Amino acid sequence: MVTDGPLLTVTGVQRSFHVGSQRLDVLKGIEMELLPMQLVMLKGRSGSGKTTLLNLIGGLDQPNEGEIMFQGHPFHRCSDDERTHIRRKEIGFIFQSFALMPLLSAWENVELALRMAGTPRSQWKSRVTHCLELVGLGKRMHHRPFELSGGEQQRVAIAKAIAHRPSLILADEPTAELDSQMGAQIMSVFRDIITSEQVTICMTTHDPTILEVADHVYEMVDGRFVS
Numbered sequence: 001m002v003t004d005g006p007l008l009t010v011t012g013v014q015r016s017f018h019v020g021s022q023r024l025d026v027l028k029g030i031e032m033e034l035l036p037m038q039l040v041m042l043k044g045r046s047g048s049g050k051t052t053l054l055n056l057i058g059g060l061d062q063p064n065e066g067e068i069m070f071q072g073h074p075f076h077r078c079s080d081d082e083r084t085h086i087r088r089k090e091i092g093f094i095f096q097s098f099a100l101m102p103l104l105s106a107w108e109n110v111e112l113a114l115r116m117a118g119t120p121r122s123q124w125k126s127r128v129t130h131c132l133e134l135v136g137l138g139k140r141m142h143h144r145p146f147e148l149s150g151g152e153q154q155r156v157a158i159a160k161a162i163a164h165r166p167s168l169i170l171a172d173e174p175t176a177e178l179d180s181q182m183g184a185q186i187m188s189v190f191r192d193i194i195t196s197e198q199v200t201i202c203m204t205t206h207d208p209t210i211l212e213v214a215d216h217v218y219e220m221v222d223g224r225f226v227s
């Protein structure tokens with residue numbers, strides 16, 4: 001569903017962790033918004049808090065202070081169960097290391113995502129085919145991960161993440177394990193799925209060439225965005 005306003009807004013978000021007797025302030029007042037069908041990138045040095053922020057946006061963690069509104073849901077006030085429910089329906093995750101089930105084929109990996117999302121079985125076949133064709137794996141549907149290149153495995157992971165029709169995809173360093181050509185292909189797939197599936201993508205990256213294709217880049221320095 002594409003709405004006019006922002007898909008997600010982050011206001012005054014702070015997140016600290018206690019390590020022994022020490023308090024580590026990781027996010028110190030984050031303001032951001034994600035608009036429908038945008039490709040947004042987070043950059044910043046290692047340890048600057050990018051993954052911590054993605055976890056908050058994805059409802060996997062909660063801020064100590066501040067607000068996160070996702071499609072009108074106040075994530076900062078939702079219970080764990082409520083966030084899990086919204087996350088399963090509306091958000092897809094992509095990781096640096098692909099996170100595929102090694103013994104299952106590309107097809108079965110995507111089907112598993114639909115099974116877990118509670119999509120009716122009658123829709124599985126057409127949706128799995130559509131998603132794998134969309135990422136350019138129409139001819140490799142029955143290969144298992146070890147029979148695919150790194151770029152192809154990441155494309156299976158993308159098909160898996162979009163299968164249940166989320167409105168937001170969160171990707172933590174999705175190109176970090178790929179060479180620059182494969183990384184560029186993944187970005188082209190991201191552009192295609194933003195249009196065809198009407199999703200917003202928020203990803204982290206260190207790669208300056210990849211940053212060029214973003215609609216918006218947020219740079220994190222010492223727990224805050226600079227621009």
Ligand SMILES: Nc1ncnc2c1ncn2[C@@H]1O[C@H](COP(=O)(O)OP(=O)(O)OP(=O)(O)O)[C@@H](O)[C@H]1O
Nearest residue numbers: 017018019026044045046047048049050051052053
């Ligand atoms: N659950 C936690 N408990 C304690 N410290 C944590 C926790 N999660 C993250 N941190 C700390 O918060 C800081 C930010 O970590 P985070 O993973 O968000 O950084 P990052 O920008 O994603 O780094 P990278 O680019 O290396 O992935 C780090 O110092 C990390 O050790």
